[in-house]
Amino acid sequence: MRFELRAVEGEHEYPRLLAVWRSSVEATHDFLTPADIEFFAARVPAYFPGVDLTAAVVDGVVAGFSGVAGGELAMLFVHAAHRGEGIGSALLRKAFAEFPRLTVDVNEQNAQAVGFYLHHGFVVVGRSELDSEGRPFPLLHLKRA
Template sequence: MITKIVPYHAHDHDKLVDIWHRAVVQTHSFLTEADIAFYYEMVRNGALQEVEIWVELNEDQEPVGFIGIDGSKIEMLFVDPNYHGRGVGRRLIKQVETLKGGNIRVDVNEQNTGACGFYERLGFVQIGRSELDSSGRPFPLLHLELKKSGNTDIGKRA
């Protein structure tokens, strides 16, 4: 499979919102339908314009995943469920590491055990915890960081 990672283009907005929605429905079983609708409105109405977005395209030039960053902090990472387990998330994080260097941080929902395991496999370590998410809702967040070291190479992990 030949893929490439490109900067966000507004013409992909609806496709990225769809990827977000399908990924959240599959991976965030702790959210109710009302919770998903609340966050969906945030994503659809501006969240993608508030951060730097990079998109992985498949061989047909269709988005299969995206990562949103603010500096060296990952604010969002979502992969089309049909592409889970194919290295999309790992490649997107590698893109951030290449662009930003240094220490990469991310907050991940504690109840999203799949995502917690994913980040752990890539070498992220917990540096803190919050009882509430960034919207003030009762979904605890783990604060993780990837410490840059001489032998760190995300491309060879997971």
């Protein structure tokens, strides 16, 4: 599968980013209820302006994206239809190139994401019982080894 990485062009792309986020979360966050997903979906777009957003584009359509702020990978999501095509790894490599000491927080219950980051050289350096919204979804704090 061929894709290109580019900067997100602006707010007009936010609805597609949210659709990618939802597809990814529904495929990987089996610990969330539909109500939890709606809770977070209402908040996700507010985070977009505060991060440096990179889109992975397949045939002119955003298939994945990442957001980095201050050396922290704040978000990385790939549409379920494009999982396993190297998009997540490419987005992560781009973030590493810009921030060699990259950190990331990941939901402990999202075993697929934890495995992805460990596979890419991250190590667990801490844990929080609550997520950034104060909800009972523990986070693992990782940094590049």
